[in-house]
Structure formats: C-alpha cells, structure tokens
Amino acid sequence: MFNLFQKKYFLRDHLDNFIDIHNHILPGIDDGATDVETSIELVKGFQKLGISQFIATPHVMNDYYPNTRERIIEAREALITELELRGMKETKIKAAAEYMMDQAFLELVQEEELLTLMENMVLVEMSYFQPPINLNEILFKLQTAQYKPVLAHPERYAFFHSKSLNKYAELKDRGCLFQLNALSLVGHYGKNMQEIAFRLLEEGMIDFLGTDTHQLRHLDKLSTAQLFKKQIELVTPIIKRTKETFVF
Numbered sequence: 001m002f003n004l005f006q007k008k009y010f011l012r013d014h015l016d017n018f019i020d021i022h023n024h025i026l027p028g029i030d031d032g033a034t035d036v037e038t039s040i041e042l043v044k045g046f047q048k049l050g051i052s053q054f055i056a057t058p059h060v061m062n063d064y065y066p067n068t069r070e071r072i073i074e075a076r077e078a079l080i081t082e083l084e085l086r087g088m089k090e091t092k093i094k095a096a097a098e099y100m101m102d103q104a105f106l107e108l109v110q111e112e113e114l115l116t117l118m119e120n121m122v123l124v125e126m127s128y129f130q131p132p133i134n135l136n137e138i139l140f141k142l143q144t145a146q147y148k149p150v151l152a153h154p155e156r157y158a159f160f161h162s163k164s165l166n167k168y169a170e171l172k173d174r175g176c177l178f179q180l181n182a183l184s185l186v187g188h189y190g191k192n193m194q195e196i197a198f199r200l201l202e203e204g205m206i207d208f209l210g211t212d213t214h215q216l217r218h219l220d221k222l223s224t225a226q227l228f229k230k231q232i233e234l235v236t237p238i239i240k241r242t243k244e245t246f247v248f
C-alpha cells in the first residue's frame with residue numbers, strides 16, 4: 001500500500017483557517033486546560049497552526065465533569081475576557097459541549113436546551129469500554145427532541161471495529177454524523193484506530209474533522225503530523241466541509 005520512500009506532506013499545511021469543532025481549551029472545567037493561563041497557551045499553539053476559531057467542547061460527564069450550561073458559558077466568558085486583555089481579538093470562541101451519553105444525558109435531553117455545535121448538532125461521546133446499553137434509546141430521544149447527534153471520534157471505539165464496518169453503517173442509518181480526530185490519522189491513539197480512521201474516510205462515512213486538543217503536546221503532534229498524498233486527498237474534503245459547515 002504505502003511505502004517508506006513515498007513523499008509525505010504536513011497535515012498542518014491544510015489546516016490554515018480551520019475551525020476546530022472539538023477541543024478542551026476552556027479553563028478549569030474538565031481534563032483539558034487547567035486554568036486561563038493554560039487556555040491562552042493552547043490558543044497560541046493553535047495560532048501557530050493558523051487556527052483561531054473554535055467551538056469549545058468541554059466534557060459533560062455526570063460522574064467526572066458534571067458541567068452545566070451556565071458553567072461552560074462562564075468559562076468561555078473568562079477566557080474571552082483574558083484574550084481581550086491581551087489584545088488577542090482575532091480569536092473567536094463559541095461554547096458547546098461534548099456530552100457523554102449516560103443516564104444523566106438522557107434526562108438532560110428531555111429537560112433543557114443542549115449546547116450545540118451549530119443549529120441542532122450535538123457532539124456526543126461514549127465510554128471506550130462499551131457502548132451505553134440504551135444507545136438506541138438515547139439516539140432516538142435526541143432526534144425526537146430535534147437534535148442531530150455528531151459522534152465524536154468514532155474511530156476510537158474499538159468495540160465497533162470490524163472488517164465490514166457494519167456497526168458504523170448502523171449508526172449512520174440511525175442518523176449519526178461522524179467527527180474524526182485529526183491525530184487518529186497519525187496513529188496517536190493506536191494502529192487499529194488509525195486503520196479504522198482511514199477506512200471510514202475511504203467509505204465516505206466521516207462528516208467532520210476536529211482536533212480534540214486537551215494539552216499542548218497534542219498541538220505539537222499536529223504540527224509535525226505528516227501524511228501520504230492519498231491520505232491527504234482523503235482528509236482535505238473533510239477539512240473543507242468542516243470549515244464550510246461551522247462558519248462563524
């Protein structure tokens with residue numbers, strides 16, 4: 001397939017003016033930026049990649065990060081204030097969330113307005129160990145409430161991996177959009193995740209790209225990530241679609 005002597009290309013050369021729709025840059029509310037200072041460092045790191053527009057997606061996970069809508073909006077305000085103080089006015093940040101599909105989420109869907117990526121699109125995730133037993137019920141309730149689920153990093157769920165990709169096809173049939181993590185393309189989460197990432201791209205199943213940046217080391221890795229020409233050709237249409245869909 002690909003040999004060691006083929007030329008490689010920097011992914012970062014295709015990320016200029018990208019809009020990152022999945023990241024943990026808001027300060028102090030999840031396992032991403034620990035404080036405002038760290039958030040600023042991350043924003044500066046993104047700037048070097050040519051990225052200054054963000055839809056921030058802190059975890060909303062009942063057991064670990066029980067973030068509320070208000071708390072997320074406050075964290076965004078704190079970061080915006082600091083960015084303005086430092087004259088970093090070109091940075092644009094919208095507040096959304098990455099919702100864990102747990103029992104509390106099911107209740108939240110029925111009780112209040114969710115923070116969306118845009119219009120009715122909601123970023124959702126699940127445990128890496130097993131899918132929620134009531135996954136179909138959750139997806140159904142989300143859609144009954146007029147939301148469109150965007151599944152974060154589908155390639156990272158090993159329990160969905162198979163030759164036929166039938167589990168993924170089923171999720172797409174159930175109305176899920178898929179957001180791929182950029183670092184999956186260079187094997188950051190493991191070989192299997194990388195393989196599935198490219199298979200999903202080849203099958204035209206990926207809708208959007210996101211970085212899922214939690215720490216500076218993720219940005220360092222993104223800045224050095226290189227791909228073969230064919231791989232770049234698979235991912236550039238997804239980068240384009242992400243920019244066009246989530247335009248600020």
Ligand SMILES: [Fe+2]
Pocket residue numbers: 022023024098152212
């Ligand atoms: Fe995430």
